[in-house]
Amino acid sequence: MDEAVQLPPNLLMRFKKAAEAVEKATSVRVISHNDADGICSASIICSMLFRKCKQFQCSMVKGFDENFVRGSVEGHDLLIISDMGSNNLDVLESLGIAVVVLDHHKPERDSDRTVHCNPHIFGIDGATEGCASSLALLLAVTVSESNWDLSGASFGGIVGDRQHLRGMAGINAYLLQGASKRKMIEERPGQIITDGPLRDALYATTEPFIVGVSGDRQGVDRLLADARVLDNLPYDSLEEEEKVRLNSLIVLRLLEQGVGLANLEELLSNRYYSPDRKVYSKDVANAVNACGKSENQGVGLAMLMGDVKASERAWKLKDEFQKQLLANCIAVNDRGLLHAENFQYFVSPDIDVSSETCGTMMQWVGDQTKPTVSLAHKGGEVRISSRANRHIVDHLGIDLGAALKEATAKVGGSGGGHNIASGGRIPLGKEDAFLKELDRALGEQKREKTYAAK
Incomplete structure (x- = not known):
């Protein structure tokens, strides 16, 4: 980076207050989300506390549960809650112990009764410029400069939250600057194919998902033959001419299946080592x-x-x-996506990978002008995941977090999240009503954007 990245002074002051809370605590309860960002952030917090010789207990959960939170803080004098909490401040303020919130979801308000560390409060986009792992590392290095060696976990969370795709910005850029300076992280050029023997890498790839190649051994062989790549070497071991031929064919395949140039650019985003x-x-x-x-x-x-x-x-x-x-992506692609007026959707055969499949369909298979929604049945409820892209959010005015919060509530469920990715759950049997409400909510958002532009 050519110029030093600076963070708002009031944000840094908030993290100093969080660091002071850590220093004062004797026993700390840590609660975080159970996704990549949440687990990475939890590891940073726990490592920081271990090095400070603090007693701590950590749980990683699917979502905020008031009864669980209230029951889990007994016997502790500090709660650090990560990747959630900004929309549960009333509960957190009433716990009777010190609370540090490290959340990047858009909050309804700030709090002076907790140490509320949320990038949105300071004009930084929590969907693209700072995730829970970013906030955890910023807290850790505020507590002690020696914690910069936890950068590897932080960048795992940043990449897991897909905040690297258009380059690092905000808190992420600040941390990249600090980690690179200390040789904790290396920024390297992106590549289309992951490491490992080519045939295995192409067969297993879902990023990108290449129709007729991903999950198809014969399709892999045909692609490599067309590219005149005969050896099953790792991508890095190919001759430059072989790389160019193979990359060109893959890009052509992706363009043929409707992938936009923006997604191709994201595919080649820098990697972090x-x-x-x-x-x-x-x-x-x-x-x-x-x-x-x-x-x-x-x-x-x-x-x-x-x-x-x-x-x-x-x-x-x-x-x-x-x-x-991979198996779920192939099954969904074979069935095809269903289309409402303002979004596309599918019922996921496998609930365990439904959200990842939703992202894959949005980025590599579906209509690039419509958000993608997945429905997955589990017990007496339906789990919802939704994904968009920057064009849908920036140019069409879509906010999936707001739309899902509204549509799920209308049918007796709950949901929310970021403008570009969100989730929720609804009662079984309410699928048709939910889809209708979501279509209406998204349509209203698009109309509001159109009117605002006039």
Whole structure:
């Protein structure tokens, strides 16, 4: 970076207050989300507390549960809640202990009765410029400069939250600057194909999902033959001419299946490498996400904190999860997406990978001008995931978090999240009513954007 990245002074002061709360505490309760960002942030917080010789207990959960939070803080004098909490401030303010909130979801208000660390309050976009792992690392390095070595976990969360796709900005850029200076993170050029033997990498790829290649051994062989690449070498070992031919064919395939240029640019976004861990942040994110999805979030936490056996288990879970995701993407693609006026949707055969499949369909298969929504049945409820892209958000005026919050509430459910990605749940049997309400809410957002532009 050519110029030093600066953060707002009032944001830094808020983190100093959070650091003071950590210093004063004797026993800390940590609660975080169980996705990649949440688990990475939890590992940073726990490592920081361990180094300060603080007693602590950590839980990684699916979402904010008032009864769980109230019951879990007994016997502790500080709660650090990460990747959630900004929209539950009334509850947190009433707990009777000190509370630090590290959340990047858009809040309804600020709080002077907690140490509320949310980037939106300081004019920084929590959807693209700072996630829970960013906030956790900023807190950790505020507590002690020695905690910059936790950058690998932070960038795993940043990449897991897909905040790297158009370059680092805001808090993320500040942390990249600091981590790069200390040689904790290396920024490297992106590449279309992941590392490993080409045939296996192309067969397993869901980012990008290449129709007729992903999950198709014969399709892989045809693609490599057309590119005149005969050896099953890792991508990095190919001759430059072979790379150009293969990349060109893949890009043509993706353009043919309707992928936009913006998504192709995101595919080549810079990668972030941890020299200490000798691993790319994307692989860390995928491994930790697989742990969370399989309800092995403790394995992910232990891996990030340096446990060798946990690391071995996490990488196995990552490979198993990728196979599961690939199978679900193929099934959904074969069935085709269903279309409402203002969005496209599908019913996910596999609930465990429904949100990731939703992202894959949005980015590589579906109509690039409509948000993608997945519905997955579990017990007596339906889990909802939704994804958009920057064009849909910036130019069409779509806010999926607001739309899902409204549409789920109308049918007796709950939901919300970011403008570009959100989720929720509704009662079983309310699917048609929900889809109608969501279509109406999204249509209103588009009309408001149109009127505002006139």
